[in-house]
Amino acid sequence: xxxxxxxxxxxxxxxxxxxxxxxxxxxxxxxxxxxxxxxxxxxxxxxxxxxxxxxxxxxxxxxxxxxxxxxxxxxxxxxxxxxxxxxxxxxxxxxxxxxxxxxxxxxxxxxxxxxxxxxxxxxxxxxxxxxxxxxxxxxxxxxxxxxxxxxxxxxxxxxxxxxxxxxxxxxxxxxxxxxxxxxxxxxxxxxxxxxxxxxxxxxxxxxxxxxxxxxxxxxxxxxxxxxxxxxxxxxxxxxxxxxxxxxxxxxxxxxxxxxxxxxxxxxxxxxxxxxxxxxxxxxxxxxxxxxxxxxxxxxxxxxxxxxxxxxxxxxxxxxxxxxxxxxxxxxxxxxxxxxxxxxxxxxxxxxxxxxxxxxxxxxxxxxxxxxxxxxxxxxxxxxxxxxxxxxxxxxxxxxxxxxxxxxxxxxxxxxxxxxxxxxxxxxxxxxxxxxxxxxxxxxxxxxxxxxxxxxxxxxxxxxxxxxxxxxxxxxxxxxxxxxxxxxxxxxxxxxxxxxxxxxxxxxxxxxxxxxxxxxxxxxxxxxxxxxxxxxxxxxxxxxxxxxxxxxxxxxxxxxxxxxxxxxxxxxxxxxxxxxxxxxx
Amino acid sequence: xxxxxxxxxxxxxxxxxxxxxxxxxxxxxxxxxxxxxxxxxxxxxxxxxxxxxxxxxxxxxxxxxxxxxxxxxxxxxxxxxxxxxxxxxxxxxxxxxxxxxxxxxxxxxxxxxxxxxxxxxxxxxxxxxxxxxxxxxxxxxxxxxxxxxxxxxxxxxxxxxxxxxxxxxxx
Ligand code: SF4
Ligand code: SF4
Ligand code: SF4
Ligand code: FES
Ligand code: FES
Numbered sequence: 001x002x003x004x005x006x007x008x009x010x011x012x013x014x015x016x017x018x019x020x021x022x023x024x025x026x027x028x029x030x031x032x033x034x035x036x037x038x039x040x041x042x043x044x045x046x047x048x049x050x051x052x053x054x055x056x057x058x059x060x061x062x063x064x065x066x067x068x069x070x071x072x073x074x075x076x077x078x079x080x081x082x083x084x085x086x087x088x089x090x091x092x093x094x095x096x097x098x099x100x101x102x103x104x105x106x107x108x109x110x111x112x113x114x115x116x117x118x119x120x121x122x123x124x125x126x127x128x129x130x131x132x133x134x135x136x137x138x139x140x141x142x143x144x145x146x147x148x149x150x151x152x153x154x155x156x157x158x159x160x161x162x163x164x165x166x167x168x169x170x171x172x173x174x175x176x177x178x179x180x181x182x183x184x185x186x187x188x189x190x191x192x193x194x195x196x197x198x199x200x201x202x203x204x205x206x207x208x209x210x211x212x213x214x215x216x217x218x219x220x221x222x223x224x225x226x227x228x229x230x231x232x233x234x235x236x237x238x239x240x241x242x243x244x245x246x247x248x249x250x251x252x253x254x255x256x257x258x259x260x261x262x263x264x265x266x267x268x269x270x271x272x273x274x275x276x277x278x279x280x281x282x283x284x285x286x287x288x289x290x291x292x293x294x295x296x297x298x299x300x301x302x303x304x305x306x307x308x309x310x311x312x313x314x315x316x317x318x319x320x321x322x323x324x325x326x327x328x329x330x331x332x333x334x335x336x337x338x339x340x341x342x343x344x345x346x347x348x349x350x351x352x353x354x355x356x357x358x359x360x361x362x363x364x365x366x367x368x369x370x371x372x373x374x375x376x377x378x379x380x381x382x383x384x385x386x387x388x389x390x391x392x393x394x395x396x397x398x399x400x401x402x403x404x405x406x407x408x409x410x411x412x413x414x415x416x417x418x419x420x421x422x423x424x425x426x427x428x429x430x431x432x433x434x435x436x437x438x439x440x441x442x443x444x445x446x447x448x449x450x451x452x453x454x455x456x457x458x459x460x461x462x463x464x465x466x467x468x469x470x471x472x473x474x475x476x477x478x479x480x481x482x483x484x485x486x487x488x489x490x491x492x493x494x495x496x497x498x499x500x501x502x503x504x505x506x507x508x509x510x511x512x513x514x515x516x517x518x519x520x521x522x523x524x525x526x527x528x529x530x531x532x533x534x535x536x537x538x539x540x541x542x543x544x545x546x547x548x549x550x551x552x553x554x555x556x557x558x559x560x561x562x563x564x565x566x567x568x569x570x571x572x573x574x575x576x577x578x579x580x581x582x583x584x
Numbered sequence: 585x586x587x588x589x590x591x592x593x594x595x596x597x598x599x600x601x602x603x604x605x606x607x608x609x610x611x612x613x614x615x616x617x618x619x620x621x622x623x624x625x626x627x628x629x630x631x632x633x634x635x636x637x638x639x640x641x642x643x644x645x646x647x648x649x650x651x652x653x654x655x656x657x658x659x660x661x662x663x664x665x666x667x668x669x670x671x672x673x674x675x676x677x678x679x680x681x682x683x684x685x686x687x688x689x690x691x692x693x694x695x696x697x698x699x700x701x702x703x704x705x706x707x708x709x710x711x712x713x714x715x716x717x718x719x720x721x722x723x724x725x726x727x728x729x730x731x732x733x734x735x736x737x738x739x740x741x742x743x744x745x746x747x748x749x750x751x752x753x754x755x
Binding site: 168173174175176177178179180181182183188189190191193197198582584 | 587589590634637638641646647648649650651652653656657714
């Protein structure tokens with residue numbers, strides 16, 4: 001009885017649909033396979049919010065009874081409603097609204113960073129816009145190029161507010177907001193400050209949801225081309241775990257196709273001298289981090305310990321919780337560890353002047369660009385990492401070089417910093433880092449072999465997860481959060497003394513790095529994230545070695561160069577520090 | 585690299601204390617009272633400089649972007665000091681066609697300031713507005729609540745002289 005009360009009937013293009021009360025016209029139409037174009041609307045329901053402020057009006061449809069146009073993304077179905085999505089009025093209405101949006105848009109698609117990834121552009125194509133009948137006054141805002149990670153070109157903003165929803169509701173950073181109103185309104189930072197002056201974490205999630213070129217990652221590929229073209233430079237690449245599970249999407253593969261071998265070949269063809277695996281750095285991170293965790297537990301030092309491999313999350317704690325700067329592990333992230341080792345270990349072994357080495361990381365991440373530029377990681381004029389390109393940028397470089405990615409053979413990483421275990425493979429997903437750390441910490445504490453390496457309770461996609469692991473007499477309490485809003489909740493508990501976790505893994509991006517700000521656009525489709533995630537767990541499952549401390553080349557590195565885990569030398573090279581950042 | 589927005593030392597301590605007391609006196613979720621708090625702050629300080637907005641944001645645990653968004657949304661909040669007499673020149677289509685830009689230019693010349701600024705004596709601020717719905721009188725200029733229609737650039741001299749005169753009488 002109750003259920004029936006809640007169901008209502010409507011007709012869309014003369015097809016009857018029964019839906020629950022509260023369903024929008026857009027959702028109802030989808031149910032019967034009718035497509036309605038949308039722009040500002042973005043369903044991030046899987047991350048807990050829907051951007052639905054209905055201000056672009058590109059999704060209007062005609063209400064047959066009133067003959068009025070209504071925005072289908074926000075208007076809810078009422079009983080007996082009759083809708084036409086393809087009446088002349090609806091079609092013309094959508095076209096007019098899109099033309100109005102285009103009328104003040106800088107029409108420089110040819111050279112725009114988002115070209116062919118831009119939803120405004122594809123909509124213009126879909127709605128067959130060949131002429132724009134209105135002349136709008138163009139905006140004239142300076143382009144913000146101050147941050148190392150993100151460019152903001154307000155002139156390309158269509159005021160959809162997706163970024164505002166992302167930055168405020170999901171990430172709770174609150175850097176972006178609509179300012180002013182009416183004709184003058186813009187989406188901007190407080191007081192129009194440059195991003196570099198705000199508490200932006202450079203997570204890049206706003207870039208992932210921005211439908212236009214208004215928000216984009218800093219394009220670092222020209223610098224990489226220049227380095228590759230310089231015969232005096234020794235150019236080395238490293239590839240992060242999440243890249244291999246997503247880059248295929250840029251070349252027509254299904255989400256979650258692992259393409260490590262092709263990426264390595266592609267980089268070789270681009271002219272890199274050595275190609276190393278960030279996963280090697282991940283294994284090394286785990287050994288250092290597990291050593292630190294065991295030390296903190298056994299010697300009653302600060303707990304919980306928080307993972308520190310996500311730079312956006314580090315930036316977040318520096319801005320928002322400066323009183324908690326002793327909780328993150330002091331370990332550098334895997335990218336920085338591999339970076340510093342190329343400039344020291346590799347350089348010494350091969351007799352190369354570190355100044356001639358250019359370290360380029362391929363990352364799923366926008367924040368890694370800002371991380372590479374951190375002062376702490378650029379000592380004595382030598383940076384651990386010189387340039388960072390995202391998964392998307394690498395795909396573009398390969399296309400630019402006319403490399404037929406699908407036809408590339410599989411090649412292995414170069415040997416010195418190229419070996420990795422299954423534990424490193426799962427670094428790219430939420431829950432993976434802490435599972436990897438647990439595998440190693442277990443054996444460090446007990447001295448016994450860990451038989452069951454799969455900690456299923458740490459896996460999944462829920463925003464906050466908990467797990468308990470018995471290690472002899474110790475019950476290890478593990479917390480996991482991804483998305484900065486979820487991280488905030490765990491941090492508030494720590495601040496208020498309500499947290500009983502020993503260790504917490506935090507990733508700024510929903511899904512972890514598989515959903516990073518530099519990955520192929522997934523537009524809130526959690527199925528894509530799940531496929532990328534599964535691919536990484538499968539990779540782990542099929543590896544002969546699945547514990548970081550079984551990585552022979554890492555062990556050799558300790559033997560030849562670092563001494564033991566946590567040694568003075570290891571601290572010098574592999575650890576870092578954090579400092580309070582001002583917050584605006 | 586300290587940003588001057590973060591510098592609260594230019595804000596009068598006594599007034600800040602009053603603002604704090606006001607915020608503490610509010611019931612319930614203080615964030616909901618943002619607009620009230622901003623009104624109070626403007627009443628105390630005369631306008632809402634950026635560091636004061638940041639102060640309010642921190643007090644209420646809101647992002648400064650959000651606070652700045654609200655301040656710039658409502659025309660009754662001022663980010664810049666405002667003169668006793670606020671001169672607004674309508675730049676709507678009808679007024680523009682009838683030469684509102686010349687009127688604005690004249691106001692700026694006479695007061696020796698650009699729009700959105702305050703004159704040296706603190707008496708006048710100038711801004712431009714969009715259509716105020718008096719197109720029949722275009723071009724239109726307002727001083728506080730008073731509307732002047734069919735204004736020619738030369739009329740501006742008289743208008744300003746009038747308000748200066750008022751001041752002299754008062755003093
Ligand atoms: S990068 Fe992240 S923190 Fe910075 S504005 Fe975008 S969503 Fe907000
Ligand atoms: S910057 Fe991009 S996401 Fe943000 S409102 Fe503008 S168009 Fe939308
Ligand atoms: S979760 Fe990964 S991709 Fe996202 S900001 Fe952190 S390190 Fe970068
Ligand atoms: S998509 Fe519906 S109003 Fe923008
Ligand atoms: S345009 Fe100035 S009042 Fe309408």
